[in-house]
Amino acid sequence: MRSALRDKIIKVCQKKIEQKGENVGVSFYAFFANKNDEPELLMEAATWWIQTHQLDHFEKAQKIMEMIKAE
Incomplete structure (x- = not known):
């Protein structure tokens, strides 16, 4: 994932x-x-949300932020 998208998320x-x-x-x-x-x-x-991580439509913002920072 490009850094601009990571920062935005x-x-x-x-x-x-x-x-x-x-x-x-x-x-x-x-x-x-x-x-x-x-x-x-x-x-x-x-793609990151659905295919790569198979997340539900809504997820906790805290969880998403932690996942992005961990990558």
């Missing part, structure tokens, strides 16, 4: 946790606007 997860608490859930769509302006990054995130 961590930033979004941190923001969600600050706003809604430790138990907040996110999907990979949370890292993108509601328009398809970055299709390659969206597919990269979807």
Whole structure:
């Protein structure tokens, strides 16, 4: 996963946790606007989320952030 996407995921997860608490859930769509302006990054995130790690649609933001940092 490219570093720009990793940084974006961590930033979004941190923001969600600050706003809604430790138990907040996110999907990979949370890292993108509601328009398809970055299709390659969206597919990269979807591949990492669905194919590589076989995650549920919603996962805890804390878990995702820890997974990204561990890679």
